[in-house]
Amino acid sequence: MSKTKSKMFIRGLAVSALALTAGAAMAQESADPIKLTLHDWTGQLITTRLMGDILQQAGYNVEYVQADYLAQFAGLETGDLDVAMEMWETTGREAMDAATATGKVENFGPTGMKAKEEWWYPTYMKEKCPGLPNWEALKDAACAEAFSTAETAPKGRYLGGPVTWGGFDDERVEALDLPFEVIHAGTDAALFAELESAYQRQAPIMLWIYAPHWAPAKYEGEWVEFPEYTVECYNDPAWGSNPDMAYDCGKPFGEIWKVGWAGVKDKWPGAYAAIKAFTIDNDEMGAMITDVDLNGKTVEAVADEWMAANEGRWKGWIGQ
Amino acid sequence: MAEAILPRARTWPRWSGWVLALGLFLVLRVAGKGLAPWAFDWPKAQTVPVARWISAFTKWLLNEASFGLFTFAELTRFIAAVIDFPYRIVLSLLATGFLKGQGSGAVQILPPLAWIAVIAVFALIGAWAGGRRLALLVAACFTFIAIFGQWQSAMVTLASILVAVPLGVAGGLMLGILAWRSPLFERLIRPVLDLMQTIPVFAYLVPILFLFGFGPTAAVVATLIYAMPPMTRVTQLALARVPGELADLGHMVGCTPRQMLWRVMVPSARDALMVGVNQVIMLSLNMVIIASMIGAGGLGFDVLAALRRLDFGAGLEAGFAIVALAVALDRLSHAAAARQAGSVQGGPVARHPYLAGALLTVLIAAILGLVAPAVQTYPAAWELSTGTFWSRVVEWINVNFFDFLEAIKNAVLLNLLIPFKRFLLGLPWVGVAGLLAFAGWRLGGWRLAVLTGSLTVLIAVAGLWEKAMITVYLCGISTAIAMLIGLPVGILAAERDRLWTVVRAVIDTLQTLPSFVYLMPAVMLFRVGDFTAMIAVVAFAVAPAIRYTVLGLKGVDPRLIEAGRAMGCTEGQILRRIRLRLALPEILLGLNQTIMFALSMLVITALVGTRDLGQEVYIALTKADPGRGLVAGLAVAFIAIIADRLIQAGARAARARLGLGEGAA
Numbered sequence: 001m002s003k004t005k006s007k008m009f010i011r012g013l014a015v016s017a018l019a020l021t022a023g024a025a026m027a028q029e030s031a032d033p034i035k036l037t038l039h040d041w042t043g044q045l046i047t048t049r050l051m052g053d054i055l056q057q058a059g060y061n062v063e064y065v066q067a068d069y070l071a072q073f074a075g076l077e078t079g080d081l082d083v084a085m086e087m088w089e090t091t092g093r094e095a096m097d098a099a100t101a102t103g104k105v106e107n108f109g110p111t112g113m114k115a116k117e118e119w120w121y122p123t124y125m126k127e128k129c130p131g132l133p134n135w136e137a138l139k140d141a142a143c144a145e146a147f148s149t150a151e152t153a154p155k156g157r158y159l160g161g162p163v164t165w166g167g168f169d170d171e172r173v174e175a176l177d178l179p180f181e182v183i184h185a186g187t188d189a190a191l192f193a194e195l196e197s198a199y200q201r202q203a204p205i206m207l208w209i210y211a212p213h214w215a216p217a218k219y220e221g222e223w224v225e226f227p228e229y230t231v232e233c234y235n236d237p238a239w240g241s242n243p244d245m246a247y248d249c250g251k252p253f254g255e256i257w258k259v260g261w262a263g264v265k266d267k268w269p270g271a272y273a274a275i276k277a278f279t280i281d282n283d284e285m286g287a288m289i290t291d292v293d294l295n296g297k298t299v300e301a302v303a304d305e306w307m308a309a310n311e312g313r314w315k316g317w318i319g320q
Numbered sequence: 321m322a323e324a325i326l327p328r329a330r331t332w333p334r335w336s337g338w339v340l341a342l343g344l345f346l347v348l349r350v351a352g353k354g355l356a357p358w359a360f361d362w363p364k365a366q367t368v369p370v371a372r373w374i375s376a377f378t379k380w381l382l383n384e385a386s387f388g389l390f391t392f393a394e395l396t397r398f399i400a401a402v403i404d405f406p407y408r409i410v411l412s413l414l415a416t417g418f419l420k421g422q423g424s425g426a427v428q429i430l431p432p433l434a435w436i437a438v439i440a441v442f443a444l445i446g447a448w449a450g451g452r453r454l455a456l457l458v459a460a461c462f463t464f465i466a467i468f469g470q471w472q473s474a475m476v477t478l479a480s481i482l483v484a485v486p487l488g489v490a491g492g493l494m495l496g497i498l499a500w501r502s503p504l505f506e507r508l509i510r511p512v513l514d515l516m517q518t519i520p521v522f523a524y525l526v527p528i529l530f531l532f533g534f535g536p537t538a539a540v541v542a543t544l545i546y547a548m549p550p551m552t553r554v555t556q557l558a559l560a561r562v563p564g565e566l567a568d569l570g571h572m573v574g575c576t577p578r579q580m581l582w583r584v585m586v587p588s589a590r591d592a593l594m595v596g597v598n599q600v601i602m603l604s605l606n607m608v609i610i611a612s613m614i615g616a617g618g619l620g621f622d623v624l625a626a627l628r629r630l631d632f633g634a635g636l637e638a639g640f641a642i643v644a645l646a647v648a649l650d651r652l653s654h655a656a657a658a659r660q661a662g663s664v665q666g667g668p669v670a671r672h673p674y675l676a677g678a679l680l681t682v683l684i685a686a687i688l689g690l691v692a693p694a695v696q697t698y699p700a701a702w703e704l705s706t707g708t709f710w711s712r713v714v715e716w717i718n719v720n721f722f723d724f725l726e727a728i729k730n731a732v733l734l735n736l737l738i739p740f741k742r743f744l745l746g747l748p749w750v751g752v753a754g755l756l757a758f759a760g761w762r763l764g765g766w767r768l769a770v771l772t773g774s775l776t777v778l779i780a781v782a783g784l785w786e787k788a789m790i791t792v793y794l795c796g797i798s799t800a801i802a803m804l805i806g807l808p809v810g811i812l813a814a815e816r817d818r819l820w821t822v823v824r825a826v827i828d829t830l831q832t833l834p835s836f837v838y839l840m841p842a843v844m845l846f847r848v849g850d851f852t853a854m855i856a857v858v859a860f861a862v863a864p865a866i867r868y869t870v871l872g873l874k875g876v877d878p879r880l881i882e883a884g885r886a887m888g889c890t891e892g893q894i895l896r897r898i899r900l901r902l903a904l905p906e907i908l909l910g911l912n913q914t915i916m917f918a919l920s921m922l923v924i925t926a927l928v929g930t931r932d933l934g935q936e937v938y939i940a941l942t943k944a945d946p947g948r949g950l951v952a953g954l955a956v957a958f959i960a961i962i963a964d965r966l967i968q969a970g971a972r973a974a975r976a977r978l979g980l981g982e983g984a985a
Contacts, residue, residue, distance in 0.1 A: 033423020040624045056424055063423035066621045067534065068613035070942050074526050075534025075615070098944040149847070150730050159848070162927075163935065164942035183848065186927040186935070189627045189836075190843045196630055197844035200715050201722055214629070293629050 030267045033063035035082045037072050041188075042292050042299070043212050043285055047085040047111065049303040050314075051278055057307075058318040060271050070095050077104040079261045083275060089254030090115050090210070091165045096259060106265070108258035108272075112279030113212060115254040117167070119158065119224040120209035120216075121147075122195075124202050135176065135226045135250075144179040147206045156180040159194055159207035162187055167208065168234075168247045175245035176226075180206070195219065212285045214293035226250030270318070277317035341758045348751045359750040367783035375947030382530045396531035404537045407483045411536075414438065414475040432475070434696045435466055437685035441678045442648065448674040450655030461648040469703035470619065470641035477618035478645060480536055480611060481604050484543045485649070488600040492548045493593070496555020497581065506556065511961065513549040517916050518960040520923045520934060521546060521610050522941045523953030529614060539611030546920075547603035550913070554596030557909065558589035561875075590657055595871055597653050602863075605646045605832045610923075619645075623834050632841060633710040639837035646832040647825070714841045722845065729851050737850055740797060744789045749780040756962060764969030771965060775958040784933065784955045791932040792959060794850060794925065795918040798857035802914050805858070806865025807907070811895065813866065814873035823870075827863040835860060835924050843928060853925035861917040868910025872903025908971045915963050919956055 034055060036048050052062045065081060073095055075081035087096050099105035121132065128146035131137025138144060138156070147156030158180045160169045169182045185191040191207060192215060198205035199219050209215055209223070226249055232239040233249035240248035258275060265272045288306065291297045307314065348359065385392035412418045413433055419426040433441075439462045446455035465474045499506040521542050532538040562585050570584040586593070612620025619638050626634035669676045689696030717725075757773030779788045813820040835856045846852045876899050884894045900907070922934030933952045940949030 031425065033425065035423075040621070040628050042629065052424075061421075061423040061425035065535070065615050066612060066617045067615050070944070071525055071529060071614055072534070073944060074529030078530060078533065080534035095942060095944045150726070151733070151849075162929070162938075164939055184929050185848045186925075186929040186938075189630070189840055190848050190928050192628075192630055193840045193843040194847060197718050197722070197847075200718050203722075 029060075029270060031061055032267070033061040034264070034268060034271055035063045035065050035080070037067040037075075037081055037084045038064050039067070039069045039086070042214065043289050044086045045299045046285065046288050046292065046303060047280065049299055050280070050306060051083070051085055051275065053303055053307055054274060054278070054314045054318060055271055057314070058270060058274060058320075060268060073099040073105065076259065076261050077102055079104075079263050081261065082264055083108070083258070083260040085258055086111065086113075087257045087259045088115050089257065090117055090167070090251075091161075092257075093254075096257065099259070104262050105259060106262040108260055108275050110255045110279070111258055113256045113282050113285055115210055115212075115256055116223075116282075117161075117208065117210040117251045117254070118226070119206060120221055121206050121224065122199055122202075122219055122221040124220075125204060125206075126222075128204070133222045133225045135178075135224050138178050138180065138224070139176075141179060147180070147204050152181040152183075154179070156206060158182050159191065159205065160184050161191060161208045161210075165208075167251060169208070171245070171247040172226075175240075175242045175248040177242070212282050212289055214289050217286065217290045218294055224250075229253070274318045337758070337762060341755060345751045345755050348748055349746070356748075356750075359748040360746075362749065362780045362783060362785055364783065366781075368781050370782050371945070371947035371951045373947065374950050375945060378527050378946045378950075382527065393531055397533060400532040400537040400541070403483065403487075403540055407479060407536055407540065410482050411476065411479040414479050415472060431686070431689065431696060433682060434685035434689045435471055435698045436695055437682045438475070439463060439466070440681040440685070442652070444674050444678045444681070445652060446655070449652060449659050454651060454655050457651060458648045461644040464644050465641045466698045467702070467704050468637045468641065469698075469700070469705065470622070470638055471698050473617070473619045473622050473638065474641050474645060476616070477605075477608055477620070477642065480540055480543070480616055480618070481601070481645065481649065484540045484547065484604045485597075485601055487540075488544050488547045488604065489551055489597055491544065492551025492596060492600065493555050495548070495552040496596075497559065499552065499556045500559040509552070513552055514916075514961050514964060515954075515957045516545050517549040518919050518957040519950070519953035520920065520937045520956060521607070522923050523937045523949040524946075525610075525614065525941065526944065526946050526949070535615040536611070536617075539607070539614050539616040542614075543604050543607040543611060546607055547600045550599035550603065551596040553909070554592060554599065555589075557905070558592030558596075559585055561592065562588050592871070592875075594654055594657050595867070597657070598650050601649050601653065602646060602828065602831045605642055606834075608642055609834045609836060620834065623836055627836050627840050630840065631711065632714055632837075633706040633708060635837045635840070636710050637706060639833045642834065643829050643832050646828060650828065714844060718844055725845050729846050733849075733851055737793075737797065737854070741790065741793045741850075744793045745786065747789070749776065749785050753777050753780070756966075759966055760969070763966060763973050768965055768969055772962050775962055779955045779958055782951050782955065784936065784952060787931065787933045787936050787952070788955050788959060790930065791919075791922065791934070791956065794853060794930060794932055795857065795915065795922070795959075798854050798861060798921075799911075799914050799918050801854075801858050802861040802865045802918070803911060806862050806910070806914070807869055810866045810869025810910075811873065811900075814870045820870060823866060827866050830859050831863040835921070836927075839924065839928060848929040850930055852928045853930045856924055856928070857918050857921045860921050861914045864910050864913035864917055866910075868906045868913060869903070872906025872910070873899055875906065876902045904971065904975070908967060911967060912964050915967075916960055919960050922956060 036052050038045055038048055048064065052064060055062050065075075067075060067081060067084075069092065072081055072084055076084060077099055096105075096107070100107055119135075121129075125146070126132050129137055129140070129143040131140065131143065141154065144156035145154050147158070148154060149157050151157075156179060158169065158173070160182050161167055161184070163184050172178075173180050173182055185194065185207075195205060195207060195209075195215065197203075206224075209221075227233070227240055229250050229252040230239070234246050234252075237244055237246050239246070242248040258278065260275065264275070284306070288302045291302050292299055348356075381392055383393075387395070390398075412430075415432055417428045417432040418430040420429050421427055439459055442462055443455040443459040446458040465471055495509060499509050524545075525542065528538050528542055532541050566584060566588055567580070570580045575584060608616075608618065608620040609623060610620070612618055612624060619642050622638035623635050623642075626632075626638060685695055693699070753773050753776035756776050757769040760772035761769035779785060809823060813823040838859065839852070839856050842852045842855050846855070880898055880902065881894055884898045889897065922932060923937065924934075925932065926934035926938040933956050936952035937949050937956075940946070940952060
């Protein structure tokens, strides 16, 4: 981070000098820095950096603050922080709802990216369980046993996300009658540490993977294909293969939202419009994450490339 | 408590009470499930909604509480501003330079201190406080940070530490002195200290962020809450242990109470007080990870980000930069306290050669920095990195030894952890409360019985019984293992100075290296679960077990050992009969701290998928539910308080039985 920070600072100076002219139109808006939060995963760093660069091009003063994904809501409610660029439907919904209910936090709309989350296995597991990726293959006892460990045998072991992510995997296993035991990893880092470990040994593993992320790019594997998610599946027990239980289907795709302090609209109306207009899609993001995490580029370099390649797009967002 | 200790004519042997209590307990455990299921699981419908009350109270405190002229939130924001001021100055000096304006619109007026100047200044402080060797050590620590490219982040972290530690030491010292002077205050503050140290930070993080604002100041406040209690405890213990003759001497030469305190008591307790300072520094650095989550940035953020992309090398480098800071600051504070002031005649430069040298270095470096950027900022081209080396080491172990490690893990899990967990989970809460109350009564009288019994019942009533038992299981086993390692190591190290230097470096490292750094490799080798959590807890909690054992053994009066030797004691007898016995207060304080440390790791263990109270706190944080988090946090604290009080009472009773007198409790 050290290099990044000083570089960022110098770049910030250069950009704001450039932007002095462009910023004339925004002169009546506040010159206070708009505080964007940085979390600890690459995709979010890139999204935030792009938004920050765009706002600077529009003549705004921007500051990056490192903040925890969930603890940040305390800052967003009081206006200590202004914008959070990635709030995942799948993991942040409850905290976001609690915050927006206070009226002090506003949902700035979808980023355009969709969170894909599902059971995932490395390709080499297909040999032991040839019916995959169809979920019905998992019902086969031999297949489940291939995924087992000493603690779960003869049931298969499925490593779910942290309990805080929700996801209804315990319910899913019961509803679809899968011979699997759900183990919850405590944190996302632990989840991928287990995958890395198993992959190095070509050992069995079945776990919760989400995208956009570097893991599907680094490891060869596939998502399990469950019956496709519908709203009824989660709400109506009668839907699907199990007439008595809900959750007899796969996980939903979730929006990734932009959220922020409700005061942004009045303090920086132009920036507010730009943030609302910002969209990007999964493929673009996936490529950028791979560039940073696997090809060793810096977040800044990747953001610069995107800015250069998409000038028409972002200029539209800031009305130029 | 006296009636439990006084020998008196008995018709029944001492242990008969215990037999009776355990017998009743067993009957309840075996036969109770059918007769009284509520004794095992507190009925869900009857759970007292404490969480909702606390949430409502927090809401009121944040939004409405007022002192008339200003609100509570305004008061805390004011305090935050007061803390923020010195922090900004130090941060500007070390990391960002002095800026005009904010954010990306800021313009640098003055650059921060050149890296060479920072190293030189700290080395000069080392030379002033402890001579050339210390200067070299400190310079080496900071150079290490620069070489591994951690300079900028390390300076951000250092800035918050330089603000938090003096505040923590001063506050802890004051509270400790008050507690030593007034037994009433001591009794009031003790539960507060326990709560401060044992309620996981995540439990009160959200209210703190609202009250103090999102950013480094809130991080400093959270650090103070967590790091101050050991200083207070140590101060109180140290002052109580100052030999009576010294106090008498002070009275004889006519000291005023103030002179008595600052000229006699505090200086003679200095060695022990330094243990407290050491703990404040260590615990402050411990909070670096959590501080980085709420906007403090710095090394903690680098560690988290590195571990999220499973870059063990980068995580380790940032982690060891934290250790290097800890070692430098700790050794400097030790030396500064031990320094004998001498007076030198001459002009201002001759009287303050180090200060003059430091100012000169800063000035020269600043001027040179204008011409040569390498003087101002450590050049990126000179940076070293271990790159993928550590990731490959872990991979090699993983590929070659996983089956072996898995076998060990399974053996421990199946034979020790799981049976113990099942046993604890099968206990009826009524029985446990009764048994703890009985233990309290036998060891400390009816007051203790009421305390231990009612706290246990409160945990059950709040609906947290199962998670509390998992907590007890995990922390209990870890504490036992930590003590089994810590006591022998402490005994060995207390007598061998060279070994102690090594051991001290190891435990300082264990205590300050963010557990995340070794937790993720541990997950790769042992999978998520209780075993991995146990490794992390033991690694962290073994530090106080060793440290306090050594402190106690080193503090034993050498004349007593001589006397023992003269009377023909063998070394083993000296150890058992004299040294360990006299060091008992410190060793028990060590046990107390080991338990506290183990409990404070609950937040981390939640990250590897345990289902204890730590997880409950973590869930509450993600659901933005301060009440739920605080209730779980309080349950953790209750467990700590029960353990602490029973240990202390047991120690008092044991000492009284052995005729050792009250000593320092």
